[in-house]
Amino acid sequence: MDIVIKLSQFLLSLSLLIILHELGHFIPAKLFKTRVEKFYLFFDVKYSLFKKQIGETVYGIGWLPLGGYVKISGMIDESMDKEQMALPPQPWEFRSKPAWQRLIIMLGGVTVNFILAFIIYIGMAYAYGDTYVANADLKDGVWITNPALEKAGIKTGDKIISIDGHKIENFDDDTNLKVVMAKEILIERNGQQQAIKIPTDFIDDLSKHEKSLLIRPRMPFVxxxxxxxxxxxxxxxxxxxxxxxxxxxxxxxxxxxxxxxxxxxxxxxxxxxxxxxxxxxxxxxxxxxxxxxxxxLDIKSLEKLGYYKISTKEYSLAESIPVGLEKGKNKLVDYGKQLKMIFNPETKAYKQVGGFAAIYNIFPDSWSWEAFWSITALLSIMLGVMNLLPIPALDGGHVMFLLYEIISGKKPSDKFLENAQMVGFVLLITLLLFANGNDIYKAIVK
CATH class of the missing domain: 2.30.42.10 (PDZ domain)
Incomplete structure (x- = not known):
């Protein structure tokens, strides 16, 4: 039953993100009178679970849950439809539209991803508020649950004062993420403050231990x-x-x-x-x-026993907007930092890149709408950022060539775009194999 719940959350989140991302391309394409031939959830390699043509567009569900797509007439994409591209351009085709319209169509998907994430964070602020323990209330310090952090020099009972110069006011779900990406942590031990430099390969060391959390409030033995x-x-x-x-x-x-x-x-x-x-x-x-x-013990029991004072802040709808926007911005910045670490060979963070199994494992075994929406918002940001990477087969690759066209006034040839698309496709498959290969390797090693 746990597997069913976990899988249901995974597929629902993935489907929602794919459909909305593709709608981000579909809607501006329709507004600019560009023909959309197919709109698919998942890939229909030789077979569709469902399909129905409405007007000029075939809507369907494929059997391979690795993403989704819209096929726009007159566009060099993963379909590599060279026969269509060999014909004279038609007014309803993507290639016949002005560069600024094509740019809007290509940016539509990631724009929806970012807007969706911010809307979810606003909604979560309004529905759930914020629950946290004030850092000042952790009078006996924190519990170090991952040996990698102990190796770095932080011990159970230490008080976390600041991370990379930013004072920690509240201990919440984001504190562990801040620690993972930290370069320097200021702690207080036995009344004395000291700065702990975090090793460059800290993330690689983390991967050698199964503990998911690094630090947490100290808990009683129940x-x-x-x-x-x-x-x-x-x-x-x-x-x-x-x-x-x-x-x-x-x-x-x-x-x-x-x-x-x-x-x-x-x-x-x-x-x-x-x-x-x-x-x-x-x-x-x-x-x-x-x-x-x-x-x-749950949070309320810990508070009743006098271990911690749990603070809950509720927001009106108006208050939720700036709170949600700020949280979305912070998540976006944090993910950008994570990508920077992944592309830095010294951190060895690339070893932690995961595929679909890693995403599946993020979801809890029991159904939680709060957890579901939180994970979906984060995945939406990740999908938006990843699609903006300047790889030809991704939206970011198309955007890169369109910006070149707008700035230089010269449009890359169809042959060049076809070759670039093929190179990008090979690169994407390589990255996909690497990420999912990491998942398999970790499963075997564990």
């Missing part, structure tokens, strides 16, 4: 369930560890240190059970475990 063969029958589900062997075990990381120091021993403990402190004894295994599965 008993999720007691294993059948556990000697610690005195522990009950929902127990929260308070002390172990007379030492404070307020947080999970503290408890793990104490357990590792008392392997094979029976030690006293205090747990919070039904909001009352209850003394018990526990047997620590030779591996430093209690024979339990740790659980978790």
């Amino acid at each position: 008993i999720g369930s007691v294993q059948a063969d556990s000697p610690n029958t005195s522990l009950k589900p929902k127990d929260l560890l308070i002390t172990l062997n007379g030492q404070e075990a307020k947080y999970y990381d503290q408890a793990k240190v104490i357990l590792n120091a008392n392997k094979g021993k029976t030690i006293p403990a205090v747990v919070l059970r039904d909001l009352k402190q209850t003394p018990i004894t526990v047997k620590v295994s030779d591996k430093g475990t209690l024979g339990v599965v740790s659980g978790g």
